[in-house]
Amino acid sequence: MSQADYQKALKxxxxxxxSAALQTLDRLLKKNPKFAPAYRPRAQVRAKLQDFKGAIADYKEAMRLQPTAMSFGERVSIQSQIIDLENAIADTRLLKSAKHLSSPLFFEEARESVDRGEYSAALSDLDLVLQMSPDRAEALCQRAKVHAKLKNPASAVEDIARALQLEPDNLEFRLARAIVRLSVGDGAGAIADLTHLMQFEGDRAYLFLHRGHGYRLLGDFDKAFKDYSNAIAMCDRDAEAFASRAKVQQALGNLEEAVADFQQAAALWLNQGNWEAHQQAIAQAKLIKPQADAKKAAESRIIRVPIKYRWGGVPVVEVIFNNDYPLIFDMLLDTGASMTLITQRMADALRIVPSGSCQGGIADGSFVIFNLGWVKSVAVQTAVVYNIQVAIAPRSNEGLLGQDFLAHYNVRILENEVEFHPR
Structure with missing residues (x-):
């Protein structure tokens, strides 16, 4: 059957x-891809039909399948034909690029190639343009963007620098330089360019998004968060902005918010048909979710107590004694005091009967004798410690909440409140 088809194709x-010969040979080689004699005639047909790449592939396959059957002269002839075809490809591409250069659609086509992720094809076309017109500034700018995408930082920097030398006031080139700077890790330089561009009309959501990238490179997560949030406020369908803010939320410890942002990014990418990005965002959300749930559970146990005022810089909070018949007093939260100290007035109100004494140091460096007594409980809101021995200071006007209470919790003193974290 292969031989019959082969003879038919030759006729x-x-x-x-x-065209009929090509169809016959395609059918033959699909059924029997190792039928070596069919490759050379198909290469010749393809060359005549301007399919130069296909012709080269067929000539190479013919030599591969017949390494010893061909004479030296035949192999030299095929190699020569391959070189001619490669030159024809170069000439065709050069003509095509020349037409592009005279067409206003060329740069739009290049941008579309980049958007589709066809970076190698775009780079090849731009290389040809710049061979013929080395000072074509817009081509340099576009090639810089492509080099940045392909992780060729030195080439990207060289191209955008040359473009700006040719047209120093071109805002599009300034924006491209910001993107290139981001690609090479120059967050500060990118921020400077993007901040400058914000004074002109343009896509401010895009500018905020990429300036956020710059701040994130510098580790300034608060400013990055603000810029990403501004970008989202201007365009709430930008999946990249949500995913970027999610990473900043994660770095700031806002894990629930990070999960929500990753999930929103995933939903937007799914709507856009970007399955790979959708899956990556979902995976990130799943990775963080257990940590977010654990943090939420831990935070639900935190006791937050408002600071009523400060006395000499020390916070004063309300303290409840003896929950059965509670009495409430304002006390200094003194992390340096080893035990809780109450005033004589407080002791009288609590009806404490002294059950011993101890010697302790006071603020002026001297030592005094304190009576000791017991209270059933000491509480700050729901933070409670039972059966505490307290010292009674007859000449003090302020009570001190000491380490015999505070040591039961991890205490965090903030500007307006005190957090008690259960151990």
Whole structure:
């Protein structure tokens, strides 16, 4: 069957019916891809039909399948034909690029190639343009963007610098330089360019998004968060902005918010048909979710107590004694005091009967004798410690909440409140 199809194809070539011959040879080689004699005539047909790449592939396959059957002269002839075809490809691409150079659609096509992720093809076309017109500033700018995408930082920097030398006031080039700077880790330089561009009309959501990237590179997560939030406020369908803010939220410890942002990014990418990005965002959300749930559970146990005022810089909070018949007093939260100290007035109100004494140091460096007594409980809101021995200071006007209470909790003193974290 292969031999019959082969002879049929040769007759079709002789009569000039190249399209029919190509179909016959395609059918033959699909059924029997190792039928070596069919590759050379198909290469010849493809070359005549301007399919130069296909012709080269067929000539190479013919030599691969017949390494010893061909004479030296035949192999040299095929190699020569391959070189001619490669030159024809270069000439065709050069003509195509020349047409592009005279067409206003060229740069739009290049941008579309980049948007589709066809960076190698875009780079190849731009290389040809710049061979013929080395000072074409817009081509340099576009090639800088492509080099940045392909992780060729030195080439990207060189191209955008040259473009700006040619047109120093071009705002599009300034924006491209910001993107290139981000690609090479120059967050400060990118921020400077993007901040400058914000004074002009343009896509401010895009500018905020990429300036956020710059701040994130510098580790300034608060400013990055603000810029990403501004970008989202201007365009709430930008999946990249949500995913970027999620990473900042994670760095800031806002894990629930990070999960929500990753989930929103995933939903937007799914709507846009970007399955790979959708899956990556979902995976990130799943990774963080257990940590977010654990943090939420831990935070629900935190006791937050408002600071009523400060006395000499020391916070004063309300303290409840003896929950059965509670009495409430304002006390200094003194992390340096080893035990809780109450005033004589407080002791009288609590009806404490002294059960011993101790010697202790006071603020002026001297030592005094304190009576000791017991209270059933000491509480700050729901933070409670039972059966505490307290010292009674007859000449003090302020009570001190000491380490015999505070040591039961991890205490965090903030500007307006005190957090008690259960151990």
């Amino acid at each position: 079709q070539i002789e009569t000039g019916d190249l």
